[in-house]
Amino acid sequence: MQKHIIILTSITYVNKAKYLLSENNIKSYIVKMRTTFERRGCGYGLSVSENCLSNAFSILEKYRIKIVEVVEDID
Amino acid sequence: MVYFDNAATTIIKPKKSINEVINSIKNHGNPGRGGYPLSLNAAQKIFNSRLATANFFNSNSPERVVFTANATMSLNIAIKCFFNHDSHIIISCFEHNSVYRPVEKLKKTSNIKYNIFDVSLDNDEETIKNAVNLINENTGMIIITHVSNVCGKILPVRDIIKKAKEKKPDIIAIVDAAQSAGTLDIDINRDNIDILCVPAHKGLMGICGIGIMIFGDNLNIDEIMPTTILEGGTGINSLDTVMPADLPEHFEAGTPNTPAISALLASVEYIREQSLEKIYFHEKILYDKTIEILKSFKNIDLYSDFTSNNYIGSILFNIKNYKCEETARILNKNQIFVRDGYHCSPLAHTKLGTIDTGGVRISFSYHNTLKEIDKFYRVIKNL
Numbered sequence: 001m002q003k004h005i006i007i008l009t010s011i012t013y014v015n016k017a018k019y020l021l022s023e024n025n026i027k028s029y030i031v032k033m034r035t036t037f038e039r040r041g042c043g044y045g046l047s048v049s050e051n052c053l054s055n056a057f058s059i060l061e062k063y064r065i066k067i068v069e070v071v072e073d074i075d
Numbered sequence: 076m077v078y079f080d081n082a083a084t085t086i087i088k089p090k091k092s093i094n095e096v097i098n099s100i101k102n103h104g105n106p107g108r109g110g111y112p113l114s115l116n117a118a119q120k121i122f123n124s125r126l127a128t129a130n131f132f133n134s135n136s137p138e139r140v141v142f143t144a145n146a147t148m149s150l151n152i153a154i155k156c157f158f159n160h161d162s163h164i165i166i167s168c169f170e171h172n173s174v175y176r177p178v179e180k181l182k183k184t185s186n187i188k189y190n191i192f193d194v195s196l197d198n199d200e201e202t203i204k205n206a207v208n209l210i211n212e213n214t215g216m217i218i219i220t221h222v223s224n225v226c227g228k229i230l231p232v233r234d235i236i237k238k239a240k241e242k243k244p245d246i247i248a249i250v251d252a253a254q255s256a257g258t259l260d261i262d263i264n265r266d267n268i269d270i271l272c273v274p275a276h277k278g279l280m281g282i283c284g285i286g287i288m289i290f291g292d293n294l295n296i297d298e299i300m301p302t303t304i305l306e307g308g309t310g311i312n313s314l315d316t317v318m319p320a321d322l323p324e325h326f327e328a329g330t331p332n333t334p335a336i337s338a339l340l341a342s343v344e345y346i347r348e349q350s351l352e353k354i355y356f357h358e359k360i361l362y363d364k365t366i367e368i369l370k371s372f373k374n375i376d377l378y379s380d381f382t383s384n385n386y387i388g389s390i391l392f393n394i395k396n397y398k399c400e401e402t403a404r405i406l407n408k409n410q411i412f413v414r415d416g417y418h419c420s421p422l423a424h425t426k427l428g429t430i431d432t433g434g435v436r437i438s439f440s441y442h443n444t445l446k447e448i449d450k451f452y453r454v455i456k457n458l
Contacts, residue, residue, distance in 0.1 A: 010311045010321045011107035012138050015122030030118075032110020043310070044110075 003073035004053055005031060005045035009066055014044045017065050024059050026052045031073070047073045077411040077447040082224050082254060082389045082438035084276045084283060089345035092338040096282060099334040106333060107310035117333050124340035125323070131343050132271060132289055133262040139290040141323040142331055146253045146274035147173040149288035152326055153249045153270040154178065154218065156301040162215035164189040165206060167230060168426045169223040172419045174251060178218070191422065196380070199231040207238045216247045221261070222254035225423035225436065226379045227362070227389040229259070233266045240267055247294070253277060254388050257346055258355055269294040280346065281339040284332045296322065354441045358387060361439045361448060365390055368452050378427045378434060389438040391427065394458050399433045402458070409454045413437050
């Protein structure tokens with residue numbers, strides 16, 4: 001199944017997002033991003049399955065977690 | 076050995092906290108930097124510790140928990156990064172030097188003015204009035220210790236802050252909970268605290284080397300745009316020349332103390348398992364018993380009390396015709412370890428009338444026992 005990586009502003013927010021998604025039964029895992037992403041964020045992202053992506057956005061929005069970018073998980 | 080210097084640091088730590096330190100030293104890399112398991116696991120552990128610490132003080136915002144080197148550093152950051160030039164600050168007469176000295180320095184370097192409010196030892200209403208009456212249109216900050224590290228007096232912080240914010244809604248309320256966290260109930264949002272500063276190694280039973288600074292939900296940090304006093308690597312926005320605006324990284328430069336932060340998580344869990352109420356009542360029994368003993372001697376000057384529930388933790392006394400260091404030396408010789416002198420709080424000793432003599436402080440933790448107080452009694456009665 002296709003996955004997407006949600007890039008957040010800091011490792012703290014990546015872990016917070018992972019925790020909130022897990023509380024809502026959405027599985028995710030932390031991945032290290034290419035150096036270019038560290039310019040705008042923390043260089044970490046949260047990999048989420050495509051079928052959970054919309055739910056994940058809603059949860060992160062509800063908790064006011066700023067998303068820097070969403071990219072396709074090519075791994 | 077009887078250890079009665081818990082106001083300085085607690086000696087007995089939960090076993091799982093010690094195990095966490097060892098585990099962290101062996102298994103954690105630098106958090107928030109690498110993409111390999113040792114680094115990611117460290118970052119995860121730190122987040123879990125933030126979350127548990129936030130919940131402990133009833134906050135839902137782990138990102139508003141900042142880890143520093145100690146409570147003194149937390150207070151320095153809180154004061155120096157959030158004050159306004161030319162503004163007015165209010166502090167209590169029981170502040171530790173970790174508040175008194177930064178404020179004194181700002182007075183000399185940044186043209187702030189500050190006032191010290193008197194704490195009534197038996198009338199909280201008077202204390203609240205004393206604090207609120209000092210607020211003027213320039214007052215930007217009020218800093219209050221929750222419990223005196225010298226005599227154990229509990230200050231009515233919740234009511235002081237409530238009245239202060241009624242008079243000046245934008246006042247920033249900073250609370251030094253060095254002597255109360257882990258013993259008294261603190262709810263950062265219910266109590267209207269803007270910045271709570273706490274050490275890990277005292278009542279929270281963690282290890283030395285980290286302090287905590289927690290921001291209340293109502294403190295609008297984006298609007299205040301606090302400066303920083305420590306800059307360096309954070310693992311994020313690496314090409315920028317300034318610290319990131321995001322919390323907690325804005326205030327956390329350099330490699331964090333992962334072993335101590337891991338231990339804190341275990342300690343907070345331990346306190347939750349034991350319950351704050353149980354810890355408080357245990358310490359209160361020890362406190363009241365000791366006061367009762369000290370009051371029974373005519374040759375003892377006592378500067379703490381138990382006539383109300385407004386004291387916990389530390390007791391200050393002197394024995395007539397003995398210098399405080401002599402009393403401490405005799406107790407120490409008998410394997411009862413106490414602290415004499417000024418306890419880094421000239422303000423408190425001025426208030427208590429002991430600025431010329433200093434005093435002997437005994438301070439308890441959850442792990443002290445009534446049997447230890449009996450031993451203390453047997454030594455004291457021979458003096």
